Amino acid sequence: MPGTTVAEVMAELAELEDPKARAVNQRHGDDHGVNLGKLRAIAKRLKTQHELALALWDTGDSAARLVAILICRPKEFEPAELDAMLRAARTPKVHDWLVGTAVKKSPHAERLRLVWSADPDPVVASAGWRLTADRVAKAPDGLDLPGLLDVIEERMRDAPDRLQWAMNHCLAWIGIEHPELRERAIDIGQRLEVLKDYPTPPNCTSPYAPVWIAEMVRRRQRA
Missing domain, CATH: 1.25.40 (Serine Threonine Protein Phosphatase 5, Tetratricopeptide repeat)
Structure with missing residues (x-):
């Protein structure tokens, strides 16, 4: 919802941390322990909030970056922003979601x-x-x-x-x-x-x- 802070999202993600999910994700090269269904539910509740998305991305946390991708507004990115984000997205899930959601829907x-x-x-x-x-x-x-x-x-x-x-x-x-x-x-x-x-x-x-x-x-x- 509007007005949600980065700290509030990070706290919620921390509460959802699941060691079993982390172990499964690590086998695929990822480094977060949040169930993707629960992560999507957070994004659905937050809806589109581009400024919050940018701030979540800047945390460097993979779960936060996945939420950021889901709540961003792809048409507002400049090519240089997306290029920098891609080069910073080294885990497979963040990389895949960034390309499949933000980049594909952008005009660039x-x-x-x-x-x-x-x-x-x-x-x-x-x-x-x-x-x-x-x-x-x-x-x-x-x-x-x-x-x-x-x-x-x-x-x-x-x-x-x-x-x-x-x-x-x-x-x-x-x-x-x-x-x-x-x-x-x-x-x-x-x-x-x-x-x-x-x-x-x-x-x-x-x-x-x-x-x-x-x-x-x-x-x-x-x-």
Whole structure:
């Protein structure tokens, strides 16, 4: 609610700290111990409060930053602000939410996509590739899809984990959404074998691109 202070939010987050949740999160590279459902409930109650979001982000606390992302106003960010935030977002969940919520809804997403995709920092580059994958799926006009496949074919196998994951998403969406490039996308996936042995729970689709592409195409043909 309006008038809520940073100290009040931080105190509430501290009360929600759960050692079991922290242990699970740490296995995935995150460093907070707040259940995400409870964290979202805080954000829902606070609603949009951009100034509070900025102050929560500045605490450096991951749980506070996740709340900040949910209550910020993406259109109010300047490109330099989002760039600095991304470079400060080193844990996977904060990074993912920042790109998927604040950046994608800002008017600067395309500009940042181009800058980040070419960044030498693989974590930053992964954000650019995630935005590229989203464009492949939703707004591909103007993209050089064969050129993207060239880059994926050359670099994905040896890319660091987070960048490799984002490139693999892009590969899969090219194969799913663009039938004229589907055979090549599947071939690249088969030859590189990225995520081929990724542990996948029952009833979930493997992130291995050839399997992912085939399954999504099958579902659409049945719909």
